[in-house]
Amino acid sequence: xxxxxxxxxxxxxxxxxxxxxxxxxxxxxxxxxxxxxxxxxxxxxxxxxxxxxxxxxxxxxxxxxxxxxxxxxxxxxxxxxxxxxxxxxxxxxxxxxxxxxxxxxxxxxxxxxxxxxxxxxxxxxxxxxxxxxxxxxxxxxxxxxxxxxxxxxxxxxxxxxxxxxxxxxxxxxxxxxxxxxxxxxxxxxxxxxxxxxxxxxxxxxxxxxxxxxxxxxxxxxxxxxxxxxxxxxxxxxxxxxxxxxxxxxxxxxxxxxxxxxxxxxxxxxxxxxxxxxxxxxxxxxxxxxxxxxxxxxxxxxxxxxxxxxxxxxxxxxxxxxxxxxxxxxxxxxxxxxxxxxxxxxxxxxxxxxxxxxxxxxxxxxxxxxxxxxxxxxxxxxxxxxxxxxxxxxxxxxxxxxxxxxxxxxxxxxxxxxxxxxxxxxxxxxxxxxxxxxxxxxxxxxxxxxxxxxxxxxxxxxxxxxxxxxxxxxxxxxxxxxxxxxxxxxxxxxxxxxxxxxxxxxxxxxxxxxxxxxxxxxxxxxxxxxxxxxxxxxxxxxxxxxxxxxxxxxxxxxxxxxxxxxxxxxxxxxxxxxxxxxxxxxxxxxxxxxxxxxxxxxxxxxxxxxxxxxxxxxxxxxxxxxxxxxxxxxxxxxxxxxxxxxxxxxxxxxxxxxxxxxxxxxxxxxxxxxxxx
Numbered sequence: 001x002x003x004x005x006x007x008x009x010x011x012x013x014x015x016x017x018x019x020x021x022x023x024x025x026x027x028x029x030x031x032x033x034x035x036x037x038x039x040x041x042x043x044x045x046x047x048x049x050x051x052x053x054x055x056x057x058x059x060x061x062x063x064x065x066x067x068x069x070x071x072x073x074x075x076x077x078x079x080x081x082x083x084x085x086x087x088x089x090x091x092x093x094x095x096x097x098x099x100x101x102x103x104x105x106x107x108x109x110x111x112x113x114x115x116x117x118x119x120x121x122x123x124x125x126x127x128x129x130x131x132x133x134x135x136x137x138x139x140x141x142x143x144x145x146x147x148x149x150x151x152x153x154x155x156x157x158x159x160x161x162x163x164x165x166x167x168x169x170x171x172x173x174x175x176x177x178x179x180x181x182x183x184x185x186x187x188x189x190x191x192x193x194x195x196x197x198x199x200x201x202x203x204x205x206x207x208x209x210x211x212x213x214x215x216x217x218x219x220x221x222x223x224x225x226x227x228x229x230x231x232x233x234x235x236x237x238x239x240x241x242x243x244x245x246x247x248x249x250x251x252x253x254x255x256x257x258x259x260x261x262x263x264x265x266x267x268x269x270x271x272x273x274x275x276x277x278x279x280x281x282x283x284x285x286x287x288x289x290x291x292x293x294x295x296x297x298x299x300x301x302x303x304x305x306x307x308x309x310x311x312x313x314x315x316x317x318x319x320x321x322x323x324x325x326x327x328x329x330x331x332x333x334x335x336x337x338x339x340x341x342x343x344x345x346x347x348x349x350x351x352x353x354x355x356x357x358x359x360x361x362x363x364x365x366x367x368x369x370x371x372x373x374x375x376x377x378x379x380x381x382x383x384x385x386x387x388x389x390x391x392x393x394x395x396x397x398x399x400x401x402x403x404x405x406x407x408x409x410x411x412x413x414x415x416x417x418x419x420x421x422x423x424x425x426x427x428x429x430x431x432x433x434x435x436x437x438x439x440x441x442x443x444x445x446x447x448x449x450x451x452x453x454x455x456x457x458x459x460x461x462x463x464x465x466x467x468x469x470x471x472x473x474x475x476x477x478x479x480x481x482x483x484x485x486x487x488x489x490x491x492x493x494x495x496x497x498x499x500x501x502x503x504x505x506x507x508x509x510x511x512x513x514x515x516x517x518x519x520x521x522x523x524x525x526x527x528x529x530x531x532x533x534x535x536x537x538x539x540x541x542x543x544x545x546x547x548x549x550x551x552x553x554x555x556x557x558x559x560x561x562x563x564x565x566x567x568x569x570x571x572x573x574x575x576x577x578x579x580x581x582x583x584x585x586x587x588x589x590x591x592x593x594x595x596x597x598x599x600x601x602x603x604x605x606x607x608x609x610x611x612x613x614x615x616x617x618x619x620x621x622x623x624x625x626x627x628x629x630x631x632x633x634x635x636x637x638x639x640x641x642x643x644x645x646x647x648x649x650x651x652x653x654x655x656x657x658x659x660x661x662x663x664x665x666x667x668x669x670x671x672x673x674x675x676x
Contacts, residue, residue, distance in 0.1 A: 026283075026286050027295035027303075028285065028286050028294040028295045029067075029281060029303070030294075030295070030299070030301075030303030031293070031294030031296060031299035031300050032280050032281070032294050032303070033302075034300070034302035034306060035252070035294070036059035036060050036277075036306070037056060037060075037302070037306040037309055037310050039054075039055065040054065040057070040310065041053075041309065041310070041340060043056075044313065045317065045333040045336060046328050049257060050257075051257070051260040051261070052255045052256045052260060053256050054259070055255045055270070055273040056256075057158060058266065058273045058277065059273055059274075059276075059277040060158075061161075061221050061224070062220055062274055062277035062278050062281060063277065063281055064165075064221060064224065065165075065221030065222055065223060066224030066227050066278075066281040067224075067228075068166065069173075069225030069228035070228035071086075072086075072169065072170055072173045073228055076177045081170075081174065086166075087166075090163070090166060091367065091370040092355050094159065095355075095374070096351050096354075097307060097308050097347050097348075097351045097352050098128075098156075099373050100351050101312065102153075102377050105152050105315045106121075106380060108152075109121045109152060110393070112322065113322070113389075114389075114394065114578060115388060115391040115393075115399065116389060116402060116406075117147075117322070117578075119385055119388060119389040120140075120151065121152065121153070121384065122380075122383075122389070123381070123385060124136060124137070124153040125153060125377055126377070126381035126382065126385075128153050128377070129374045129377035129378050130374070131159065131160045133157040133159070133160040134157040134158070134160040134164070134213065135160070135212070137154060137208075138211075141208050147578075149317075149318065149321050149326060150318050150319075150321045150322040151318060152314070152315040152318045154314065154318070155310070155311075155314040157212055161214050161217050162221075165214055165217075169221070169225070172187070172188075172191070184229060185229050185230070185231040188226055188229065191218065192218070192219040192226070195218040195219035196216075196267075196268075198215050198216045199216030199217070199267045200267040200268055202216050202267075203265075203267040204484065205420075210267060211266065216267075220270065223277075223278040224277070227281050232282060235282060236284055238284075241284040241285060241287075241288055244279050245279060245285045245289070245291060246289075246290060247279070248275070248280050249276065251276030251279075252272070252273050252280070254272065255273050262529075304348065305344050305348040307352065308343075308346075308347035308351070310344075311344075311347065312339070313336065313337075313340040313344070316336045316340055317332070317336045320332040320336060325573070325574045325592055326573070326574055326575075394581075395584070397584050398584050399581075401577055401581040401584060402577055404577035404580075404643035404652050405577045405578070406646070407577075407643070407652040407654055408646050408652065408653055409448065409452050409653055411430075412448055412449075412451075414428060415428035415448055415451060415467055415469055416445055416448040416469045417471065417489070418470075418471060419471045419485070423492060424492045424493075424496070425468070427440075427468050427493075428466065428467045428468075428469070429464060429465070429466055429467075430451060430454060430458060430467060431455060431459055431464035431465045432459045432461075435458075435462055435463050435464040436502055437463070437464045437500065438458075438464070438465065438503060438505060438671055439458055439463060439466075439503065439506075439671060440465060440467070440503045440505070441454055441466075441506075441509060442469070442493045442507070443468075443475050443507075443508060443509040444469065444470060444473045444474060444475075444509075444510045444511055445469070445471050445472070446511045446651075447469050447475075447507075447510060449646070449650040449651045449652075449655075450566065450659075450663075451467060451469070452653050452656045453657060453659055456657065456660050457660060457664045457667060460664070466497075466500075466503070468493035468497070470489045473486035473490055474486070474490070474510045474511070474530070474550070475509075476515060476547065476550025476553070477490060477494055477554040478491065478533065478553055479515075479531070479550035480531045480532065481530045490554075494554060494557045497558070498558055498560075498561070504561060504562055504670075504671070505561065505563075505668055505671050506561045506563050507564045507566060509565075509567075510566075510567070511571075511649070512547075512568075513567070513571065515530050515543075516543075516547050516606045517605065517606075521571040521573070529542070530546045530550070532546045532550065534546075548613055551614065552617075555613070555614070555617040562620065563614075563617070563619040564619065564622060564667060564668070565614045566622045566624065567610060567621075567622070567623060567624070567625075568603060568606070568625030568629075569624050569625070569649070569651060570594050570625060570628050570629045571594065571648065572592075572593060572635075572637060572648045573592065573594055574592045576592075576593075576637045576643045576644070576645035576646075576647070577647070579592050580637075580638065592637075593634040593635050593636070593637040594629075594634065595634050595635075596632055596633060596634060599629045599635055603625060610623070620666065620668060622662075622666045626662075627659065628644070639654075639655075642654050643655075
């Protein structure tokens with residue numbers, strides 16, 4: 001989980017325009033902001049004890065909702081609300097430091113990034129400059145987009161979410177104030193509940209919508225807004241406030257320590273940190289013991305600088321990971337933290353603070369200047385994309401190696417269903433044109449990567465085939481994997497293929513190791529437990545039972561067909577074309593392919609299960625690890641100077657075609673145009 005958010009309402013909001021007077025400036029909120037930004041930065045630095053540091057996003061959203069809600073309430077009650085004034089204040093808080101960050105990041109990106117990555121950078125730059133970064137990353141962060149940790153502007157999505165929230169909140173509060181003032185609290189609370197339900201539903205459906213979209217995140221802002229409304233004044237300083245503040249700090253800190261990559265987040269799991277932050281921003285918490293601790297001056301100072309610290313920390317870490325094969329390590333973490341502190345402090349002192357002075361406060365000045373400041377980045381971004389990432393920046397051999405990222409089946413987008421595509425989806429036809437359909441391939445993106453090989457084999461044998469392939473869907477019947485729709489897709493595919501009388505051979509091709517090990521190995525790592533109807537408590541051992549039972553169900557449902565199981569493609573710890581190109585560009589020659597021992601350890605369960613269950617049921621087993629990782633040192637990732645992978649785990653078209661003799665020699669010999 002990367003690129004977590006930043007609440008960019010700064011301390012100036014409190015002093016000049018916030019819900020409290022300047023004499024009552026709340027250093028405890030500055031301290032709470034410091035806790036949030038430190039949790040996020042240390043989480044991104046991969047330091048132990050901060051596996052759930054991403055909850056800092058929720059804390060910041062609550063703080064922003066409280067400060068902006070209070071600001072709007074003051075302006076509305078004082079009859080001085082101005083849309084132009086509101087957005088002018090937002091612009092002078094956000095844009096100066098952001099503009100400097102975008103300029104510096106673009107310069108470094110032009111020096112370091114390969115062409116494809118520079119194109120992606122250009123797209124994200126345009127989205128960042130137009131505050132649509134969350135929508136951009138929601139659309140582009142897919143199964144194949146596995147280098148999120150190396151995207152320098154990924155973290156800007158959070159600013160976009162906040163700006164989109166700020167487009168809606170003033171309008172909602174203005175209308176409620178004019179036409180239903182007595183229902184303002186009920187309206188905000190209702191919207192918060194609906195947003196939380198939306199988040200949970202999107203989370204259950206898989207995908208990244210719950211993370212990036214503004215509607216499932218709105219409830220976190222609204223929780224803070226509720227604390228700024230008159231109804232919240234019922235809580236007064238005293239013993240109850242002390243007790244609630246103590247509970248709040250536990251609700252905030254425990255997720256930082258206990259949450260991790262397996263936590264279903266956001267959604268209901270975000271309730272503890274959100275409620276904890278909401279309690280702490282309430283004025284009654286300011287004088288509590290916890291509030292005074294948060295007001296400790298060193299924490300408050302970090303809180304004042306938190307926006308700049310957040311802006312700089314992620315690009316620094318992303319560029320390090322990009323040039324160090326996805327790993328930060330202790331050296332990278334230490335250097336990143338030092339540079340973050342230095343650049344963050346400089347940005348706060350010499351960029352943020354000057355632009356908060358009265359000379360830059362009039363909307364008639366701020367808004368045009370803000371527009372002019374962002375337009376050049378949009379233009380630069382369009383040039384980067386239009387010129388295909390300026391490949392002429394790079395040596396010819398670097399460009400050739402990087403080109404393997406596009407060495408995929410030209411029909412991949414046609415034949416591989418997206419994770420959120422409707423079900424049932426169309427089957428993709430391959431093989432000899434006009435020939436009878438004798439083969440069916442069911443699987444995920446690994447199966448799609450192998451489709452060029454099956455296509456060539458089918459043409460050689462004079463037959464055709466159909467493929468039912470969907471991102472992240474293991475061909476294990478009645479199993480719930482990463483994407484909830486996979487269960488229905490695999491059931492539909494198996495039933496349709498089983499009913500096809502002319503199809504006599506069914507190939508199950510998938511990233512089986514990810515299902516058996518409950519994890520994804522490579523650049524973008526995660527842990528997910530597959531489950532089924534018999535699962536009571538998801539976990540590692542139960543997932544292995546689910547794997548075996550699902551495979552048995554698939555084989556039983558395909559009884560009467562010849563089943564071929566293709567497995568064992570070695571997953572790599574780094575993006576192969578990128579690393580090969582960067583090695584050439586940076587003049588380094590250090591092996592990066594997965595070791596033979598690591599490959600054998602990860603695939604031990606899969607190999608044993610395929611032999612026991614697949615072989616026991618009479619299936620033909622094709623273990624591609626036999627040829628791709630023969631040992632004894634490292635698995636093969638290159639052949640005659642050409643990458644065998646298009647990323648860190650999917651075979652390139654060149655890699656798939658290189659396996660034709662091996663696969664063809666093990667396919668059933670009876671596949672032909674004549675029916676069996």
